[in-house]
Amino acid sequence: MDNKDIEKQVIESYQNDEKMMILIYAQWCINNGHDPRELYQKAYPDQMKNAALNEALELTVSKEESEEIPNQTVINVLQLFGNDDLAFLVQAEIDQANKNKKLHRH
Template identity: 55%
Template sequence: MNRKEIEEQIIQNYRQEEQMMILVFAQWCINNDLDPAAIYLRAHPDQAENPALQQAIELTVSKDEAGEIADEMILNVLSLFGNEDLAFVVTEEIAKRKATERKS
């Protein structure tokens, strides 16, 4: 492989991993009865139309079919990709859920 091919392979790998991060985020939202598009829009108001998110949402399954995605895991995945804005909004949603659980 020449240098250009290696760079293209690295970019392709990153895109695939980024798509997996978006899918994990979308499934976490579904598992927690949240709208992935609405949560994403709060973090990134300038990205109302996000094809990668739409594709990920189409790939999600019902929360009954999905495995659990721990809050810590989604926050770690978002941080790994430098998506701090989305991690902040997710943290807000986790706090809301935990406050509601304490009241119950």
């Protein structure tokens, strides 16, 4: 295997992992009642359309059909790929949901 082949494999692996990250994010949003496009747009207002997000949304399932995605998992994968602004907004949504749960318990 030469360097070009190795480089190509690394790039393909990264792209596949990135698609998985986007799918995890999109499914987490659906599971938690958030609009994935809207949250993404808040994090990255200068980016008009995200083709990868649209592709991921085609692969999502309903909340009832989905496995639970832990909050920390979605935060970790977003940060791993440098989506810190989006991770920050996701964390804010998690914090708000936790705050609302506490209010409803009293």
